[in-house]
Structure formats: C-alpha cells, structure tokens
Amino acid sequence: MPDDHDWRAALREKGYRLTPQRELILAAVDALGHATPDEVLAHVQQTASTVNASTVYRTLEVLEELGLIRHAHLSDRAPTYHSTRGHEHFHLVCRSCRAVISVDAAEAAPFVEVLRGKAFTPDLGHLTVFGRCAQCEGEAP
Missing domain, CATH: 1.10.10.10 (Winged helix-like DNA-binding domain superfamily/Winged helix DNA-binding domain)
Structure with missing residues (x-):
C-alpha cells in the first residue's frame, strides 16, 4: 500500500x-x-x-x-x-440498518477460484453484497 x-x-x-x-x-x-x-x-x-x-x-x-x-x-x-492503504476488502451492506461490513478479500478465495475456473478474474474491491446483518435478523453478532 x-x-x-x-x-x-x-x-x-x-x-x-x-x-x-x-x-x-x-x-x-x-x-x-x-x-x-x-x-x-x-x-x-x-x-x-x-x-x-x-x-x-x-x-x-x-x-x-x-x-x-x-x-x-x-x-x-x-x-x-x-x-487503498488498508487491506483489500469487499463490502457487506445491511438493507435494514445500512451497516457496512468490510470483509478481507482472502475470505472470498473459494468464490474467486470458481470464477477463475470460468476464465474470469473478479475485482473484489468493487464487490458489494446486500443482505441483512445478524443483528437485524435477530441473531447475536
């Protein structure tokens, strides 16, 4: 960095x-x-x-x-x-509370390998996954 x-x-x-x-x-x-x-x-x-x-x-x-x-x-x-000074990451965004969670790119390794098998290299820095966080789902974090 x-x-x-x-x-x-x-x-x-x-x-x-x-x-x-x-x-x-x-x-x-x-x-x-x-x-x-x-x-x-x-x-x-x-x-x-x-x-x-x-x-x-x-x-x-x-x-x-x-x-x-x-x-x-x-x-x-x-x-x-x-x-870009920090770690490479992608984002999880809660549709309910709008919380943004940064996830280390290495955690997507299995997904990245599937995409590479399809002759595609993803740009994880632009990846955003929308859903609901554990707190909004009523689970303990």
Whole structure:
C-alpha cells in the first residue's frame, strides 16, 4: 500500500501537482473510511471552506486513477470511496440498518477460484453484497 512519499511521487510522475486540496481530500477519505463525495466535501470544508464540489469530484477521480483510493457502490446513490492503504476488502451492506461490513478479500478465495475456473478474474474491491446483518435478523453478532 502506498505511503505518503509514494502517493506524492505518483502524482508528480503522472504530471499532477501536489496541491493542498488534494492532500486534504486524500486525508478526508483516510479519516472517513467509506465516504461519498458529499461527505468528503463536508469534511474538507471544515478546514478549507474554499474547496468546492467540482474540486472534490475531480480529485477523487485522479486519486482513483493513481490507485490511492477505490470506489464501491454501497447504495443506489453516489459511489463511496475508501483508501487503498488498508487491506483489500469487499463490502457487506445491511438493507435494514445500512451497516457496512468490510470483509478481507482472502475470505472470498473459494468464490474467486470458481470464477477463475470460468476464465474470469473478479475485482473484489468493487464487490458489494446486500443482505441483512445478524443483528437485524435477530441473531447475536
């Protein structure tokens, strides 16, 4: 996973400038865990009120192109972004309480092998499985 030096170098290598806004937006994604562009904007505007929505959207695209963040669709609304600095994971989303559970990609190994047997390699970082969590099903977690 990229450290601070790596992501700064990655920006420069691709011809992008290292701006305070980009640093703030990446820090917001790191701090929020899973966040929509609007949530990132609200977080960033707490310290830099001059950052606008178009800057957030453009920067999220650049950061994803560089592999520093990923997006997943955790609802039928805006994509949700998360840092790639942590472990590779996929998401379980409870349709009742909207809880998001991150699951290590290694736990999907049997499923991945079935797909590879069909000459297909899945992108687990974009995988979201909807259902009901144990608490909403009335079971102990």
